[in-house]
Amino acid sequence: MNRNQRSAKADQQSLSIAVVGSGGAGAITTGTLLLEAAAKQGCYGILTRTVGPQIRGGEAAALVRVGNAAIDCVGDGFDILLAMDWNNVDRLVAEIPLRADSLIIADPEQGKVPEAILTSGARICELPIGELAKSVSKGRPNMISLGILAELLDLQSSAVNAVLEKQLSKKGEAALQSSMETVQAGRDAASGLGKYPLPVGDAAGGKRWLITGNHASAYGALRAGIRFVAAYPITPATEVLEWLSSGLAKTGGRLVQAEDELASINMVIGASFGGIPSLTATSGPGLSLMIESLGLAVASEIPLVVIDVMRVGPSTGIATKAEQSDLNIAVYGFHGDAPHLVVAPNSVADCVSTTQWAVHLAEAMQVPIIVLTDQYLGQTKSIIDRPSKVDYKAERLTTGIPTGGYARYAITDSGVSPMAIPGTPGGQYTADGLEHSVKGTPSTKAEDHEQQMNKRQQKISNFNYGDHWADVEGTGSLAVLTWGSTTGAIREALRKLKQAGVDDIRLLSLRLITPAQPEKFTAAMTGVERVLIVEQNHSAQLWHFLRAHYELPKDAEVYNRAGPLLFRPGEIIEKIKQWRSA
Amino acid sequence: MNRNQRSAKADQQSLSIAVVGSGGAGAITTGTLLLEAAAKQGCYGILTRTVGPQIRGGEAAALVRVGNAAIDCVGDGFDILLAMDWNNVDRLVAEIPLRADSLIIADPEQGKVPEAILTSGARICELPIGELAKSVSKGRPNMISLGILAELLDLQSSAVNAVLEKQLSKKGEAALQSSMETVQAGRDAASGLGKYPLPVGDAAGGKRWLITGNHASAYGALRAGIRFVAAYPITPATEVLEWLSSGLAKTGGRLVQAEDELASINMVIGASFGGIPSLTATSGPGLSLMIESLGLAVASEIPLVVIDVMRVGPSTGIATKAEQSDLNIAVYGFHGDAPHLVVAPNSVADCVSTTQWAVHLAEAMQVPIIVLTDQYLGQTKSIIDRPSKVDYKAERLTTGIPTGGYARYAITDSGVSPMAIPGTPGGQYTADGLEHSVKGTPSTKAEDHEQQMNKRQQKISNFNYGDHWADVEGTGSLAVLTWGSTTGAIREALRKLKQAGVDDIRLLSLRLITPAQPEKFTAAMTGVERVLIVEQNHSAQLWHFLRAHYELPKDAEVYNRAGPLLFRPGEIIEKIKQWRSA
Amino acid sequence: MSMTAETVNKPTPADYRSGIKPIWCPGCGDYSVLLEITKALATLELRSEEVAIISGIGCSSRIPAYSSCYGFHGVHGRALPVATGLKVARPDLTVIATGGDGDGFSIGGNHFLHACRRNVNITYIVMDNQVYGMTKGQASPTTDPDWDSVLTPGGTGIRAFQPLVIALASGANFVARGFAGDPAGTTNMIIEGIRHPGFSFIQILSPCATFRPDQREWRNMVREAPVPFTNDPSRAANRIMTDDGFNIGILYRGDRPPYETGRKGTPRDIDTIAEEFSV
Amino acid sequence: MSMTAETVNKPTPADYRSGIKPIWCPGCGDYSVLLEITKALATLELRSEEVAIISGIGCSSRIPAYSSCYGFHGVHGRALPVATGLKVARPDLTVIATGGDGDGFSIGGNHFLHACRRNVNITYIVMDNQVYGMTKGQASPTTDPDWDSVLTPGGTGIRAFQPLVIALASGANFVARGFAGDPAGTTNMIIEGIRHPGFSFIQILSPCATFRPDQREWRNMVREAPVPFTNDPSRAANRIMTDDGFNIGILYRGDRPPYETGRKGTPRDIDTIAEEFSV
Numbered sequence A, B: 001m002n003r004n005q006r007s008a009k010a011d012q013q014s015l016s017i018a019v020v021g022s023g024g025a026g027a028i029t030t031g032t033l034l035l036e037a038a039a040k041q042g043c044y045g046i047l048t049r050t051v052g053p054q055i056r057g058g059e060a061a062a063l064v065r066v067g068n069a070a071i072d073c074v075g076d077g078f079d080i081l082l083a084m085d086w087n088n089v090d091r092l093v094a095e096i097p098l099r100a101d102s103l104i105i106a107d108p109e110q111g112k113v114p115e116a117i118l119t120s121g122a123r124i125c126e127l128p129i130g131e132l133a134k135s136v137s138k139g140r141p142n143m144i145s146l147g148i149l150a151e152l153l154d155l156q157s158s159a160v161n162a163v164l165e166k167q168l169s170k171k172g173e174a175a176l177q178s179s180m181e182t183v184q185a186g187r188d189a190a191s192g193l194g195k196y197p198l199p200v201g202d203a204a205g206g207k208r209w210l211i212t213g214n215h216a217s218a219y220g221a222l223r224a225g226i227r228f229v230a231a232y233p234i235t236p237a238t239e240v241l242e243w244l245s246s247g248l249a250k251t252g253g254r255l256v257q258a259e260d261e262l263a264s265i266n267m268v269i270g271a272s273f274g275g276i277p278s279l280t281a282t283s284g285p286g287l288s289l290m291i292e293s294l295g296l297a298v299a300s301e302i303p304l305v306v307i308d309v310m311r312v313g314p315s316t317g318i319a320t321k322a323e324q325s326d327l328n329i330a331v332y333g334f335h336g337d338a339p340h341l342v343v344a345p346n347s348v349a350d351c352v353s354t355t356q357w358a359v360h361l362a363e364a365m366q367v368p369i370i371v372l373t374d375q376y377l378g379q380t381k382s383i384i385d386r387p388s389k390v391d392y393k394a395e396r397l398t399t400g401i402p403t404g405g406y407a408r409y410a411i412t413d414s415g416v417s418p419m420a421i422p423g424t425p426g427g428q429y430t431a432d433g434l435e436h437s438v439k440g441t442p443s444t445k446a447e448d449h450e451q452q453m454n455k456r457q458q459k460i461s462n463f464n465y466g467d468h469w470a471d472v473e474g475t476g477s478l479a480v481l482t483w484g485s486t487t488g489a490i491r492e493a494l495r496k497l498k499q500a501g502v503d504d505i506r507l508l509s510l511r512l513i514t515p516a517q518p519e520k521f522t523a524a525m526t527g528v529e530r531v532l533i534v535e536q537n538h539s540a541q542l543w544h545f546l547r548a549h550y551e552l553p554k555d556a557e558v559y560n561r562a563g564p565l566l567f568r569p570g571e572i573i574e575k576i577k578q579w580r581s582a
Numbered sequence C, D: 001m002s003m004t005a006e007t008v009n010k011p012t013p014a015d016y017r018s019g020i021k022p023i024w025c026p027g028c029g030d031y032s033v034l035l036e037i038t039k040a041l042a043t044l045e046l047r048s049e050e051v052a053i054i055s056g057i058g059c060s061s062r063i064p065a066y067s068s069c070y071g072f073h074g075v076h077g078r079a080l081p082v083a084t085g086l087k088v089a090r091p092d093l094t095v096i097a098t099g100g101d102g103d104g105f106s107i108g109g110n111h112f113l114h115a116c117r118r119n120v121n122i123t124y125i126v127m128d129n130q131v132y133g134m135t136k137g138q139a140s141p142t143t144d145p146d147w148d149s150v151l152t153p154g155g156t157g158i159r160a161f162q163p164l165v166i167a168l169a170s171g172a173n174f175v176a177r178g179f180a181g182d183p184a185g186t187t188n189m190i191i192e193g194i195r196h197p198g199f200s201f202i203q204i205l206s207p208c209a210t211f212r213p214d215q216r217e218w219r220n221m222v223r224e225a226p227v228p229f230t231n232d233p234s235r236a237a238n239r240i241m242t243d244d245g246f247n248i249g250i251l252y253r254g255d256r257p258p259y260e261t262g263r264k265g266t267p268r269d270i271d272t273i274a275e276e277f278s279v
């Protein structure tokens, strides 16, 4: 699927605002309300939250970026930093680059602006946020902050009031009234500070969604027909499971909380053996525990979906931050030869359709599939265009009542054999992780092993994946290759370069990681002489994967960096400039 | 280490004998005694056993190959097939290729020679094995069989008697007497059948060992200083653990039987954290379960050794047969970026020194290492030259009593930081799988992550692995690249080709799989224009690994096949001929 | 066995056997257990296509393929989660999990605990031979501490795991101990276990002829439990903790309602659900 | 804290604290447990370098780094095998495993069973808050069946896991239940647990201020167990199975000899051992 339909504007503009404060100060609430109000006014945007290691009460920042067209990455720097206090802000500062023309709003009561912030040379404007809050009965500093930002951004009162009403619907009229007054106090205080007008798109009017990638994946799964989920919580994947818990309840599906990931993957295998499209979601540590049983699903040809919301590794790593470093384990992490699928959405919006596609692929080929997203995609709240309906469904090739000897693992042209679902008379067989004959009977013979290995490989090699295998955008003799969430920053970089007249670079963002598609790749790369591979991990996993499975131009370079600092478009532009002139 | 010191003879000869029979017939005993007697007479040789799926009482074959120089692979065909009966022999027949000039010895009482055997056109000679056994009091058919083979091979009575004495030492004089008589009856019966004289080397006289690869690995580990083992049994790795159980008892070490592999790997981590060199052994399914905690060992920098005795995958696969298909999981099967080591011995004898080296490497770099052997290496009984003493030892860089703030994960030139062993005052720290600062304090900062990732990578990239990284043999513009047990058949093929005047092929057998050694590789491949990669798995894992991590000549071809049928030298020769003329 | 409309006769145990010949050693107790399971299915007149037998890895875990039901021979230790997923997703099926003492109590111990707690309506049959048969004779959790093996010479020194007590303490709803060599009694407890709602656990002493020849003696050691079953778990636990491991019979029948697998909800239109995302 | 020859004064609890500030929420019970552990270590006058504290993952599992002992913060659920390996390899150390109810009884349940059986001389302290704190509020095995969460709305419907009963049924040698808000009592049971040979298990009710504010009530619910400890496991199990979960105190002290970790053998020359391979 070529994604050129995505909303791109000739003059895309965006504005980045960071709201920081220690736990309880409500920085995240301020940011969320800001984003929602901007959405009401027709903006696109994202909110990423970055928090300290504390479970509760630690420092936190809401990083909001709003604009007049789809936003798929963090920006290059922040236009406004609003600090309710400076508590432990040094732990977050690397994520909030400021420029000399940025505006810092700080409460003088909270002490001096920290050195690390001062070095930016940004304009500092002191406002007594705490004081102002106290001036309103039950007023809270985060509502003052919202008011300040609303004023700076020219947010319409109607939009702000609408989100406040929704937010405070359960708290009663008085709370709402107080909040609105507090917001107004903030507006008043900021009236002289100048304007950072919101780059507004068309009014949303039901055409947009506000969604995280985790919810988008969950929704895509449900839409494709997932009706059983086994769950073991893990950051940053838990919300996929939590959303599906209620989603399944509403659709007649079922969710079981498992004792661990060994159990959850095997519950999924059992349910899918029973004919029910099944899924689980996890992150690196959980995926590691599922490896043995994923191999069982390959051998016994049980379709299932595992969503891996990647975080920084190795081991427990950094649970709350993104990295693209589970490519290796997803592709290669099985013992024995175990052909299976790996796909990766490359934007929050894409989480819907790629997960939906993943369910379809798993069921169509009776194979386990791993969907690689990451903490950025999974937990970023994003304003997206309402996803169009795609019709990928869970459709499994099953038997009717077989006449004559049923062979579960029969050799067929496609490599996919009709599967008997328990309950079907005459279809009885034993699914087995031992090597087996076409009937499923355990076998130690070389010929049976070869036959079944060929079948397992061919069914995924021969499948027609259509255009959805990658997003290919642009033409030119240079190409940037990437995958997953890194795609967002590259898209923006290439768009900006194009505006600056550089139009010889194409983008190839791989959605189908394995099996490799060498023919499609060659076609997509026709005319390309040099490639730059961009990825967010320490060992250049994508680059090595591409070397192993594709023919790359000799002139190939990799630009990789471990997490958790996300690539910013400006960095990519810098790198591309340097690379072009090398 | 260049292995050219291995005993190679100008005119290497060998003889292959298969002894088959259903459970209880004692085919394996016949084969074992035959091998041991041949060893006494100065032969080299191997015994591989192939058995049916039954736990006990199924068909079984002892495949013996003896010769006058080191034997590291199964031969091209069998000179003699002795069948005590034909029960289910069709399940084994693919492993016992016969030629028109082979000799089949069969007991007419056991029915007709099966079709699959007849097609070879081999000479059939009927001897009443069962009858003959009954002619001696307490005579057993397997001793008749031993006698027949002793006669055909011109085995000295002194050698046969010596092994019988050892075998029956506990059964008393009468049993020994009866066996010796039965053997004699077998000799008498075979006296007119012609001779297949044993290709005898120098008399062994204590210069040789009779050992399996599993025992060789276990012994190498003990020699290097392993003193703690956690065990969970799995075919075909159990013998490593079993041998170490008694080996550790004799050296003051300790073994714990764990409840599963999740426990065993973590017990190993705990013991190694305590300063004791530690190991476990497993096969594919168990390795899969260890993946998460292997990542922990990488992050927390705990040295440990896992021996993976590979069997046919995926999933449970074929537990009793060899395949080289765990390369991917061993190299790439971790979530996140997790630099670690993988090595692979390439002969039974090499299991000793490579495992010893592995312990040394793990300890020297404070890193987990996976040693990949396979069922063939692990369970083949092999007569080898007594291994020379190499002095790889477990030597860990530890702290004395630190003065001043001790930083467990300090940045050093080598990347290896002195490790405080519990008990050391002032060295207290917390080992952590969370990303951390140099002190081990959990950190979510990008700079700490980058610093620690660099350290983890550099300590293994900068290490000097010496010559032991690969066996490079021969010169020429063609090269065959391989690893592990497949090396044996290739060595033999190349030797035969050389005898036939083909001497432009070099062999490169990779012992250090990861980290890759591109500089050494380039040096070793100077002048090579074409390469053939040979490996025993379905998806060409080594080939893809080499593509990803090395610069191969453009003209590279892969010759791979899934297990369990082992490569035979003749097949390699055929392939090489075809490849050369392509 | 496929029971089409024509099959009107009462099924026989043989109807529940596949044609595959077991790999077991002569004299293995598992032959009897296989027979007892098929007898129970025949007595219950279950349609073989509506029964699924799920196992892990081990000699005993080979059972599914020897039956004519749907079967799943999974990986070592994970029979119970596979069975749980299947039963929750497909409450209409009769789901039986089978396996060995190593599979169930060593590597699979955690699932055992949680399956007992969760109380999904499945029946779990463990063929306990107090040894790892398939890997050729190592100690399992139920092995006596002084049983000698190559891996643990002189014994593990670790006291034997008490499966029935753990089952009771974790909440299993039906607990029984049988002996492979007691076909009538064992068949009956399998029938009752399948009938009983919730998680039913049946430990069957099933001798390993090859690695535990001493277990031939079991025939003379087992006896019917002197008192009938109770529905008081702590009384049942107390009895089992103090017996010698050879009292056989149904020991406990609980009345906890099984895990609620019937949750349906009125299926709502997916588009309606998605409205929550709309700005 | 490194106690050199000069340190002659009795150690204080503060000597066992590292400088690292806990990430816990204000009001979390784990602060108290940390204090109680350091108090116990000070009372026992153990040298901090000869103590190792091993944990898995969870809020409670963060404890090792907050101590001045050797520590290991491993992966989720595997504290006990790490502790076991360490203690077996290094019997000279005092080894304490710590963690949460999710870590210990959900993902780690199997190791809990087998650690109790194996009876290695370590002390296992579980901070039970009946919730997954670190992942922001899901049900754990000890959570009541009707506790509402986003993942399991309306509750899991699964009865709560009974850690102390399972510990007894599997063979733990010392079993106690404490409450974080009872410093004297809890410190004492940690001291006794460390002193007691074999596997000591201490469940400490440790409220989660954030996801289980209802647990503030625990303060008023706990009471000293009405009878002193017993050495009869089935009596102890019976008591616990019938109490309401709020009796605190040392409940059981067994006398099984700990796992024999002292096996030495006279170290033999490796070359001599290898002679068995010689032809």
Ligand SMILES: Cc1ncc(C[n+]2csc(CCOP(=O)(O)OP(=O)(O)O)c2C)c(N)n1
Pocket (backbone or CB within 6 Å): B232, B233, B234, B235, B261, B285, B286, B289, B316, C057, C058, C059, C060, C061, C075, C076, C099, C100, C101, C102, C103, C104, C127, C129, C131, C132, C133, C134, C135, C140
């Ligand atoms: C992950 C994994 N670890 C180890 C094994 C090896 N293995 C196969 S069966 C078995 C134990 C079988 O014992 P039990 O469950 O008692 O069955 P039995 O053979 O005695 O009937 C083991 C350890 C495996 N297949 N998978």
Ligand SMILES: Cc1ncc(C[n+]2csc(CCOP(=O)(O)OP(=O)(O)O)c2C)c(N)n1
Pocket (backbone or CB within 6 Å): A232, A233, A234, A235, A261, A285, A286, A289, A316, D057, D058, D059, D060, D061, D076, D099, D100, D101, D102, D103, D104, D127, D129, D131, D132, D133, D134, D135, D140
């Ligand atoms: C393999 C794996 N699965 C899941 C997680 C996510 N996880 C981290 S802590 C935790 C549960 C913590 O609960 P508990 O042990 O009770 O500790 P608490 O936070 O309540 O103290 C989970 C599920 C993980 N880190 N690793």
Ligand code: SF4
Pocket (backbone or CB within 6 Å): B055, B056, C023, C024, C025, C027, C028, C029, C030, C059, C060, C129, C133, C134, C207, C208, C209, C210, C211
């Ligand atoms: S090894 Fe034991 S358990 Fe396995 S089949 Fe033989 S007798 Fe039965």
Ligand code: SF4
Pocket (backbone or CB within 6 Å): A055, A056, D023, D024, D025, D027, D028, D029, D030, D059, D060, D129, D133, D134, D207, D208, D209, D210, D211
């Ligand atoms: S979430 Fe609960 S358990 Fe975790 S630190 Fe906060 S109060 Fe403690």
Ligand SMILES: [Mg+2]
Pocket (backbone or CB within 6 Å): C058, C100, C101, C102, C127, C128, C129, C130, C131, C132, C133, C140
């Ligand atoms: Mg068993």
Ligand SMILES: [Mg+2]
Pocket (backbone or CB within 6 Å): D058, D100, D101, D102, D127, D128, D129, D130, D131, D132, D133, D140
């Ligand atoms: Mg908890």
